[in-house]
Amino acid sequence: MELHLALDGRQDLAGQLYRQLRAAILDGRLAAGDRLPSMRFLAERLAVSRKTVGEAYERLVAEGFLQARVGSGTYVSSQLAPVEHPPMPTAALQANPRWRAIAAGWRMPAHRPARYSFAGGTPDKRRFPFDAWRTCLQRALRLQARSPAFYAEALGNPELRLAISRYLAINRAVRCHWQDILVSQGAQQAIDLLARVMLTPGDLAVVEEPGYPPARLAFEAAGARVLGVPVDREGLRVDCLPEQAKLVYVTPSHQFPLGQPMSLPRRLALLEWARRRQALIIEDDYDGEYRFDGRPLESLQSLDREGRVAYIGTFSKTLFPELRLGYLLMPAALRGELTVAKQLADQHSESLQQLALAHFIGSGAFAQHTRRLQREYARRRQLLLRRLAGDLAPWLEALPAVAGIHLAARLRQPLDCTRLCAQLAERGVLLLDLAPFYAEGPGMPGLLFGFGAIEAQDIDPALDILHELLRQH
Ligand SMILES: Cc1ncc(COP(=O)(O)O)c(C=O)c1O
Known part of the structure; x- marks a missing residue:
């Protein structure tokens, strides 16, 4: 515990220390049961004698604020009632009205x-092999302990990006080079980064209706007008697309929330529409790795011959969502902007888990x-x-x-x-x-x-x- 204490001058040092510790206990910065620093440590830290600290501690013990436990140290008395913190003052700050509207309308179901x-x-977290994951984390920790402290690559750990690209090529028939993969904080960050680099306020973004609310809201937050285009048994009604849109967000493997796959004719029609309108297609393949019937249809990304598709995946459904690990297969035209957007968002995704996941995939545990x-x-x-x-x-x-x-x-x-x-x-x-x-x-x-x-x-x-x-x- 590092409590901020500052002594002034050389007068009444024990009294100053007593008052500051007492105030910290009364306003809840020090809570019942917290251990205080040893007298020797605090005396060195504040450049005062041990006797000065001793006097302050003794007075607080005598008044019942502290308890000295023999052989263990000095603690804030466990008898003290917890302090009610006053609410933070609310200054009149004007948030961006777009964000105010989004925050007011946010209705994601809480867990x-x-x-x-x-x-x-x-997903089923009970069946997650935590022992194998622990081994991967330990290995990652050992590697990290040996490397110098500096930011890592914005696009993600190369070993993980290579593992993801191989996985996509084999399991999802997605053509890619590992250098085109950006490791994101879940699919959501990939959607958000694409919204930031693609949309100018007033642009039109298309989503499926019904659809995935966090995608729609990310586009709205970037200032876009968002249009929901209906889906039917074959997926997005390409014939209902507007004349112009900057991007179209779809879930072709498993429409969210209704579930139907997008038919091949619709996939081809959507690609053709995007080609004519110079639009980006965001293909969110969030849980398509679990297949139960028939052969998988080719992804939009692999049908695309122009580099118009940003393909997104996540480990939220195959591992678990708290990991916050996902990926974005970047269209070549957006690589530079997406790399900088990722850096501006968070420099790079957390590297310990990336290393662990690379090993988890490489060892066969993921498959x-x-x-x-x-x-x-x-x-x-x-x-x-x-x-x-x-x-x-x-x-x-x-x-x-x-x-x-x-x-x-x-x-x-x-x-x-x-x-x-x-x-x-x-x-x-x-x-x-x-x-x-x-x-x-x-x-x-x-x-x-x-x-x-x-x-x-x-x-x-x-x-x-x-x-x-x-x-x-
Ligand atoms: C359509 C869709 N996309 C993406 C995700 C996963 O998002 P994330 O990877 O951010 O957890 C979900 C999760 O429910 C989803 O339903």
């Missing part, structure tokens, strides 16, 4: 623990983990689909999806989804309503079933509760 959680987009999860998720998805096609079918219709760790289902009958989700929450079931993902008016009523967090044996009991409530509605 809510539940007995049965169908939370969207949450082994995702294979195990793939089997587990396939089982859960089957259980869900069986119930949706069985006793839940009078109310719900599963929407077609071949990849990812959530399914969406359409409500066949009009009913109050908000109320249904609130009632489910009361019974311990966390299920998301599709409504908040529609930004431009009411959309198709339905529910989003994430199956990354729920154990297979919990699916039936949770759906029994849903069934019971649907019967009552």
Whole structure:
């Protein structure tokens, strides 16, 4: 603990020290149970005698503020009641109105623990091989201890970028050179960096409707006008795209939130539209590594012959989101700007975890983990689909999806989804309503079933509760 203490002149030094320590205890900077520095250390630090410090400590002990524990040191008395901190004063500061509007409208669901959680987009952290990860972290620490203290490469650790490029080439048929990869703080930072370097206030950015709210908001924060273009069973309605737009953000492997893949004709039409309008396509492949049916369609990035696609991926779904590790395959034309934007945002992503992840992928642990999860998720998805096609079918219709760790289902009958989700929450079931993902008016009523967090044996009991409530509605 390093408490700021400053003595003035040579008068009444013990008294000054006493008053400053007492004030620190009374205003909560020193809390009950905190250990004070030893008398010798403090005397050296403040260039006073040990006797001076001793006098101040003794007085505070006598008044009950401190407790001396033999052989252990001096502590703030554990009997003291915790101090209530006064609220910080709110000065009249005018934030950028765009940010004020975004902060006022922010409605991302907070993490809510539940007995049965169908939370969207949450992977199974219980099955993460923490022992293997610890070994990778230890190795990374050893490497880091040997290197000089300086900023690392803005685009990320070369070993990790190479591992990501190999992974993309093999698993996702994405053509890339490791030097075109930027390691970001999750997919979100990649979206944000693209918004910063591409958009001038007033530009038009297109997103899917329904879609992923944090992408729309990142474009709005950069000053863009954002237009939601509807999706149908084949993905984005390319025929509804506006005449001009600076960029189009899509989730072609697993449309967020409805789940359908974008068909090949639509992919080709979107690329052609972007070519004619000189627009950028952002391809967010956030959970496409989990595939359950059929052969994967080629990514927009690999169909593109012009360098118009920025391909984004994340480790939030394959490992876990708190790692904040994602990547962006940069179009050649934006490389310089994106490199500087990344530097201005945070210099570079945290390097210990990057090194650990490079080793985790290189050692085969990553592939082994995702294979195990793939089997587990396939089982859960089957259980869900069986119930949706069985006793839940009078109310719900599963929407077609071949990849990812959530399914969406359409409500066949009009009913109050908000109320249904609130009632489910009361019974311990966390299920998301599709409504908040529609930004431009009411959309198709339905529910989003994430199956990354729920154990297979919990699916039936949770759906029994849903069934019971649907019967009552
Ligand atoms: C469409 C979409 N993109 C990206 C992400 C992941 O973002 P991040 O990598 O920032 O955790 C999610 C997570 O739910 C998502 O749904």
